[in-house]
Each structure stands twice: as structure tokens, then as C-alpha cells.
Amino acid sequence: MSKHTTALGIDIGGSGIKGAIVDLKKGEFSTKRKKILTPKPATPEAVIAIVAQLVAHFADDLDKDSAVGVTVPAVVQHGLVRSAANIDPSWIDFEGEGALRKALGRDVALVNDADAAGYAELLYGAAKDEDGLVILTTLGTGIGSALMYRNMLVPNSELGHLEIDGHDAEKEAASSVKDTLGLTYEQYVPRLQRYYSVVEALFSPDLFVVGGGISKDSDQFLPLLKLRTPIVAATLQNRAGIIGAARLAQEAAHG
Structure with missing residues (x-):
């Protein structure tokens, strides 16, 4: 730095x-x-x-x-x-x-x-010291994503817009869907399972990080997912975007 x-x-x-x-x-x-x-x-x-x-x-x-x-x-x-x-x-x-x-x-x-939030989690948060392929997803109104490999950000991944079973993924699996339909976490988890299983099959990541407001309740749904890939909650919460943006700006301007 x-x-x-x-x-x-x-x-x-x-x-x-x-x-x-x-x-x-x-x-x-x-x-x-x-x-x-x-x-x-x-x-x-x-x-x-x-x-x-x-x-x-x-x-x-x-x-x-x-x-x-x-x-x-x-x-x-x-x-x-x-x-x-x-x-x-x-x-x-x-x-x-x-x-x-x-x-x-x-x-x-x-x-x-989402890219800014993911980069912050990689450098300072839940994915710190992971130098393999990390995929952060933010579950909210839609699904945001950040793709990082060996500490480099691959921008604009937009994995919330994957077509899964004929639907835009975020229309089926975003946390807003859970709220709109009044689903319990047990009822919501199959939607997340389908989404993360597809992403896992496509990318074989080393780590999933889950952000968004719903991540504060991660203990109610992450343990229910059956994946090969470790999946953890983001730790920087709503600070991540600001922190990641600042770091990316510094690197672009000053190396």
C-alpha cells in the first residue's frame, strides 16, 4: 500500500x-x-x-x-x-x-x-486470507454478487441474473421473495439451495460469503444448506460498500 x-x-x-x-x-x-x-x-x-x-x-x-x-x-x-x-x-x-x-x-x-462490498470482505472481513475463488452474494431486494480470485476482483458478475429453471434467479431466491411470500427460513432454504447449487456447479468456488440484511440471521439458514463449498456470513455488514469503495479508489489512484 x-x-x-x-x-x-x-x-x-x-x-x-x-x-x-x-x-x-x-x-x-x-x-x-x-x-x-x-x-x-x-x-x-x-x-x-x-x-x-x-x-x-x-x-x-x-x-x-x-x-x-x-x-x-x-x-x-x-x-x-x-x-x-x-x-x-x-x-x-x-x-x-x-x-x-x-x-x-x-x-x-x-x-x-456488490463488487465494493465483496472486495472489503476479502481484504478485511469474512474472506480475509482466502486466496482462492471467493463469491460474495448479497441477498436483499435482488441478489448482488462479487467474484474474486487470488485477491483480484472480477467486476460486474451479476450472478443474481442467472437463469435457473426458467426464471431470473433473484426473482426466486432474493430475501425480498421470502418477505413477500411470508416464508419461514425452513420454507425459504430450498430456494437458496437451488441457487447456490447452480452457482457452485458453474464455478466450484473455494468460499461463499453471504451478505445483505438477512445475513444477521445466518445461523437460521446457512447450516441448512448442503454444499461442498464452505459458506459463511459477511462480517462488515452495511459498512462493506464504503470500505471497499475507498480501498479500490486508493489502489486505482496510488497503487
Whole structure:
């Protein structure tokens, strides 16, 4: 790691945009997290204005050349946003990273939210010291995913959109489905079993990490899954996206 030991991470969500300065050696927040409600509609211009407010809020605690990592609930390809989930459709094909860099006057890395969370779990959390193939999945409104091999992130895996039994996987196995149908964990587990069995057959990972709000109840469903692959709960919870974004921004800017 370079001499830069802190960076700012910002997580753009459907309801809130949250930021904190991250201690990159420890993988922890070094400041209190700040949250601002996501604007409606969440257009690029409106969201970037909120991101700029967060950067200004932390400016006194941030080095002038520190990088800013920003997560977005979308596929991001070389700074270009290719999809839009819980943000305005005007993000699609928007040069998000360049626009953020221009607005903030800083080095910026724009990354998919699940990718950022997975990278944080790999370096500081549940997958620390695992140098094989790690797949993180976030179970929430949909299913996000992050694919990492030998400590390198393979971006934009989108494994929640695998077609399984004729259905988009997240339409059958996301935790929102459990809530909508009023399923118990015992009733929900067969849906997870089918999903993880398919992913396991396709990738033969060394470790699954399960994130999302449901991970706090992991003891109620993970032990019921029958897989070859070890499967564990994420440990950084809702801090993971901010921490991962900050680390990825630092690496992109300073190596």
C-alpha cells in the first residue's frame, strides 16, 4: 500500500447516500458515517450534487490528494454506467466516473456496490486470507454478487441474473421473495439451495460469503444448506460498500 492510508468511501443507495473516511490499514471507519437522503428522481446531476456535499463535509479530515470511491447499484464498465437499479434510468450509458472526477476535483473510482462490498470482505472481513475463488452474494431486494480470485476482483458478475429453471434467479431466491411470500427460513432454504447449487456447479468456488440484511440471521439458514463449498456470513455488514469503495479508489489512484 502507498503512503496514503485513508480514503473516502461513498455508497449510493436507493434511499440514502452514505459516506465515511476509511482507515485502509484497519479496514474501519475513521470518522462517523454521514448520510443524506437519495434525491427523487435520482438523476446523475442530483446524485453527484449530494456526493459533492459529502466530500465537502469530510474535507477537513481528508488529504487534498486522497481518492474518493463511489458505489452505485449498477454495472460499471471503465467508468461508464451500463445499468440502473434503484436509481434513475438516465444513468444508463452515463460517463459517471468522469463526471464525478470533474465535479469533485479528485481521483475517483466508481464501482458496482456488490463488487465494493465483496472486495472489503476479502481484504478485511469474512474472506480475509482466502486466496482462492471467493463469491460474495448479497441477498436483499435482488441478489448482488462479487467474484474474486487470488485477491483480484472480477467486476460486474451479476450472478443474481442467472437463469435457473426458467426464471431470473433473484426473482426466486432474493430475501425480498421470502418477505413477500411470508416464508419461514425452513420454507425459504430450498430456494437458496437451488441457487447456490447452480452457482457452485458453474464455478466450484473455494468460499461463499453471504451478505445483505438477512445475513444477521445466518445461523437460521446457512447450516441448512448442503454444499461442498464452505459458506459463511459477511462480517462488515452495511459498512462493506464504503470500505471497499475507498480501498479500490486508493489502489486505482496510488497503487
